[in-house]
Amino acid sequence: MNSLTKLKVLSCCQKKIFRVILALALSFYTYPLYSYADSTDMPQVKDDIGGKILFDAPASRIISLYSGHTENLIAIGAGNLLVAVGQGDDDIGLDFLPRLGVRPGVEQIAALKPDLVLSRPMQVRGQPALYDRLRSLGVNIVALDPPAWDEFPAYIDLLAALTGMGAESGFAASEAMRASKLAPLSGDKALGVFLVTVGRTISTCTPDSWAAHILESAGFRNVATDVAPLSLGSVIAAFGAERLLASDNEVDVILLQQGAMNATKAADFMKDARFSGLRAVRNGKVFDVSEADISRPSLLRLRRGIVKSLQRLVAVGGDSDG
Numbered sequence: 001m002n003s004l005t006k007l008k009v010l011s012c013c014q015k016k017i018f019r020v021i022l023a024l025a026l027s028f029y030t031y032p033l034y035s036y037a038d039s040t041d042m043p044q045v046k047d048d049i050g051g052k053i054l055f056d057a058p059a060s061r062i063i064s065l066y067s068g069h070t071e072n073l074i075a076i077g078a079g080n081l082l083v084a085v086g087q088g089d090d091d092i093g094l095d096f097l098p099r100l101g102v103r104p105g106v107e108q109i110a111a112l113k114p115d116l117v118l119s120r121p122m123q124v125r126g127q128p129a130l131y132d133r134l135r136s137l138g139v140n141i142v143a144l145d146p147p148a149w150d151e152f153p154a155y156i157d158l159l160a161a162l163t164g165m166g167a168e169s170g171f172a173a174s175e176a177m178r179a180s181k182l183a184p185l186s187g188d189k190a191l192g193v194f195l196v197t198v199g200r201t202i203s204t205c206t207p208d209s210w211a212a213h214i215l216e217s218a219g220f221r222n223v224a225t226d227v228a229p230l231s232l233g234s235v236i237a238a239f240g241a242e243r244l245l246a247s248d249n250e251v252d253v254i255l256l257q258q259g260a261m262n263a264t265k266a267a268d269f270m271k272d273a274r275f276s277g278l279r280a281v282r283n284g285k286v287f288d289v290s291e292a293d294i295s296r297p298s299l300l301r302l303r304r305g306i307v308k309s310l311q312r313l314v315a316v317g318g319d320s321d322g
Contacts, residue, residue, distance in 0.1 A: 045158070048145045049121045055140070058164030059116035063109060064089075065100065068146050068296050069118040072156060075299035076172075078163040083112045088260075090292060092300070106133045116140045116162065145233070146297045149213040152177065156299060173299050177217075180307040184219040185315055191252040193220040193314075194244065194280075195294070199256060199264020202241045209235035211257070211295045218311045223250045235295070236261075241274055253314050254280045259291025287313055 045053045063084045064070040070085050071092060084098040100108065103126075109117065117131075117139055124131050124143045131141050142162070147155035157170030184190040193215050197203050204224040205211040215222045227237035244251070256266050266286045275281050292298070293306045 045142060045162070047121075047141075047143045049124055049143045051141065051143065053140050053142055055162065059140070059162055061112070061114045061116070062163070063100065063112060063114045063117045065104075065117065065119045065123055066146075067292065068298055069144065069159070070094070071296070071298040071300040072159055073118075073163065075303065076156060076160050076163070076165045076169045078159070078165050081163055083114060084109075103127060104130070106130055106137075109134060109139070110137055114139055116142065119143045121145055146210070148208060149177075149210055149297075152297055152299075155297070173302075176299055176302045180217045180302050182217065182219045182307060182311055185311060190219055190221040191314065192223045192250045193253045193255060194223045194239075194247070194251045195289075196254065196256045196264065196269070197236055197261055197295070199262050199269065202239050202244055203230070203236050204239045205295070206235050206237045209295070210297050211235070214294050214307060214310065217307045218314075220253070220311075220314070223247055245274070245278070248278050251278065251280050252283075252285060254278070254286045255289045255294070256286070257291045257294060258288045259295075261291065284317070285314070287317065289313065 045055065047053065060081055061083045062073065062078070062081045064073060064082060065086045067086060067089045070082065070089050073079055073082060074092060074094075079094070082094065082097060084100050085094055087099045087101045089099065098112065109130075117134060119131075119141065121143045124141065135141055144155065144158075153170035153173045156173040160166055160169035195205050195211055195215065197205055197211070204227060205222075206227060206229045207222065207225045212222050224237065224239055227239060230236050230238060254266075254269065256262065256264055256269055258265065266288045269275060270281050270286050280286055289310065293301055294310065
């Protein structure tokens with residue numbers, strides 16, 4: 001067997017192994033957003049906008065246009081496959097990579113020669129012509145929403161399968177989630193926490209959101225459990241100033257999420273005359289918290305100890321980082 005034949009056999013075996021790993025990853029999804037079809041002897045991924053993408057080999061040149069996808073690729077060891085990331089990506093050690101804006105162009109993306117673009121459904125719907133053109137150029141597009149807490153290990157498994165990173169990543173994510181759970185600060189009684197996601201309207205997070213689970217993992221009790229999402233699939237829920245005032249007896253701590261959705265800082269909230277009588281305000285238990293830390297499904301951040309940092313912030317005040 002000459003060298004070329006050996007390479008062809010190896011390539012064939014690698015593709016078969018990849019197909020098995022991806023099939024196994026897809027089999028763990030219990031909800032209908034992802035599926036596996038064997039009609040062409042190739043793994044098929046159905047993403048969150050109904051797109052069906054066939055893969056017969058792991059991606060090797062990836063553009064990630066959502067920070068959560070980027071961080072999770074890094075967490076599973078696939079950061080070296082990234083050729084560009086979104087402009088909004090935080091400082092996560094990828095400063096050497098090109099940053100693409102909110103509305104990148106076809107030529108800008110095509111010049112990077114990606115074989116996979118990871119995005120969010122809202123981004124694809126916002127630029128349908130761009131993504132249609134990329135598909136016509138042979139670029140695979142996978143649009144995935146930020147996963148819910150219970151879906152997170154399966155989502156991580158899918159990223160690992162698409163990148164050839166192995167079948168243990170989902171288990172590692174489950175272990176990181178389990179390990180992040182902390183005991184309440186005050187013994188058996190958990191502090192009641194209210195998270196402000198949008199200060200202008202005093203909105204909060206839904207009970208099934210990633211943020212709500214992070215609060216629970218930090219040993220807190222989410223005060224806002226009887227709320228409904230603003231729209232189907234949203235993780236933001238209406239609450240309002242009057243209801244917050246009426247819930248004063250339950251609220252020990254108020255957190256203000258800092259990021260694109262909210263411009264109101266803790267200092268501004270504490271100066272608001274409407275809230276001067278709240279126990280949390282009087283006791284100085286109103287803090288800013290990073291939107292990326294508390295609301296972004298990220299294995300990287302779980303491993304960096306964001307849950308412990310959040311608990312420490314509430315316990316002693318000050319910066320929640322580190």
